[in-house]
Structure formats: structure tokens, C-alpha cells
Amino acid sequence: MTVAYTLYSMHGSGNCYKIRLVLHELGLPFRIIDVEKGSGITTSPDFLALNANAQVPLLVLPDGRPLAESGAMLLHLAEGTALIPADPYERALCWQWMFFEQYSHEPVIAVARNWLFLTPGGRERMAHRIDEWQTKGYRVLSVMEGRLEQSDFFSGPTFSVADIALYAYTHVAEEADYDLSAYPAIRAWLARVASRPRHVGIGWRG
Template sequence: MPVLHQMQMSGNCYKVRLTAKQVGVPLVLRDYPVLGIETRKPEFLARNPNGRVPLLEWEDGRTLAESGAIIWHLAEGSALAPADSWSRAEALSWMFFEQYSHEPYVAVARFWLAYAPKAELEKKRHLIPEWHAKGNAALAVMDGRLRDRDWFAGDRYSIADIALFAYTHCADEGGFDIASFPAVARWIARVREQPRHIPLSESR
């Protein structure tokens, strides 16, 4: 079975666990501490020189980094893959949006406000207004997209929804108010109703 090198509370790692569950690929989980430096040590850097999780490692030693690439690969040929060329383009557009305009604010605010040691948060406190402004801007873009459609790419639930769900559904931990984005709130409920859905904290 492939090994997922991961941190349990990381939304990027949750994307991989949720996709693997929904496409039926069993994973072995190897956990790293959220606050440790394990992923900067030589043993890990030999697997991913960029020093980050998630990292998926196959039995033959091949490794794949970056949550978006991993879930794309796991989903290929499944119902979670966008069905046609335009839907693939839309899915990738939203997945890149998530990594560039959403995760650096929504996920980063969650990490520092909910998981980092309080003393460390103090050093970052001046950044909170920017995280919230840019994170709320990203949530507003999502809300606009969902106002007249159920899913981000094409006309069905796909890895684009998983990519955006991972840090959006727990954005309250970063001080965001999802109730201000009613179309996003309804979409979160729809994602949770999908077959074989697993929540972030319980998904092993």
C-alpha cells in the first residue's frame, strides 16, 4: 500500500486522505508532529527536498509531493476526476486559486490561531488583519462562484471541491465566519453528504 507522510491536522493532508477514501485506495499513514522539524531532517528531505507534507510514497519508492498533484493522480479515471477538458481546466483553476489566494491566508490564520504555541502567535499577531482581509476576499470569490451552481468544476463533485473544502470547512478555527458566505455554507453541507465522506480529525 502507498504510504502517506502526513500531519493529521493539516488540511493539505486531509485532501489526500479524503480523496483516497472516496476513490477506494487504502493508505498507510505515517504521522509527523505539527510543530516538529522532522520534515527538515535528511531522512525526510531525501524523499521530498522541499521538506513538506503531504508526500505520497509508493511501494516501488516513487514519491509525489503537493496535495493538488497527489489528489489529481489518485482521482484519474474515477468519478472524482473532472469529466472533460473544460472541466479539467476549471478544476485546476480552482485548485491553483486555493493554493495561491486561499491557503496562505485561511490555512495560515487557522494554524497560528488554533495550533501554534501562544508565544509564537504573538510574533505573528500583526499579520492577522491581512490574513483575515485576504482570506475573506477568497471566501467571497468562492461564494460568488457557488451562487448559481452546486460544484466548482463541471456539474459534479470533484477534486476541486475537495481541495477547497479542506481548509474552508474549518476556517472558523482561524477566526473566519462562514455564515457570512451562505452559498459556501450550503456547499459545505453538500460536500459532507457525499458517499464515503470522512471528517478531518477522524480520518485514519
């Protein structure tokens, strides 16, 4: 009997989607425990014993050990696979773009999507932040466009965990009021990722 991974996942979260996507990409067996916002699951004693930071995604390995933070999960699951480049420089580029996603991309595009698309009344509450999100978000998209004009994928010629990390929130950027029509290289990259045989959309629950 195959022992599966357990993923605590919030359905609308791009960070949780990253892990669902890599698990499916690698064909690894897993089960999902859906966590609804405000359900109290992440502040329960049982959950806090697994992740004291009280956040999802949370991955429980087949041997029972917990792992938090989406980037750490991506790297752990992809260890020894083609999703981490063998070439040292391309591998470093993979890390570079994963750090970019966490430091520059997610704090703008993901946060804007959360407030403008997922949170009832969020647009009104955060109206004073929209111009800032737009300015910073379009700068991020321009940086990505420049890279993708040079390369099919972020770390080089092949698909990697850096692409998974950046795809998760970029492919739903329009839900955060970003217009991708001026970014043909990004749109072509999104299509390449979506055409992969094991690709699943953010609406897929497993």
C-alpha cells in the same frame, strides 16, 4: 495481497487532510505515518531522500516512488476517475479552482489558521497580520460564494478534486476567525461535501 500507499501526514494539516480524503473517497488502501511538528522526521536523511523539500504531505506510491505537493497527489490519485471532469472546459475549471486554492485561498486562510489556532502563542506573535488576513480571506470567501451561487461544485455539476482542495481549509475557516454565516452558498456546499458516502472528517486518522 494489496500493496498500499504510504502517506506521511501531519494530523492538523489541511494539506495532509486533502490526501486522506481523496484516498478514502476512492477506496484506495493506504497507511499513515504520523509526523509530529518538531519531531525531526522531515529533516532525517531517509525522509529527505524522498522529499528534499522536507515537508508533508508526502505520498509513497505502491511501487515505492515518492510524490510531494498536495495538488500533484490529488491529480495523480484522481487520474481516470470521476473526480477529474471528462468535459474539457469543466476540467479546466477544476484546474482553475485548484490554482485559486493554492495562490489565493491557502496563503490567507490556511496560514491564519496555523498561527491563530494551531501554534501556541501564535495569536500574540502575529497580531499585526490579523487585519490583513481578515480582509484578504473574506475577499476569497466572496469569490467562492459567487461561484457556488451558480454551481453545486466548483468545476460544474459534479464533485471533483477542486472541491477536495478547497474544502480542506474552508470547513475549518472558523478556527482562523472567519465567520461563514454570511456565506449561505459556501455553507450549503460544505454540507454537500460532508454528506458524501465516503467522507471522513479532518479528525479521522485511517
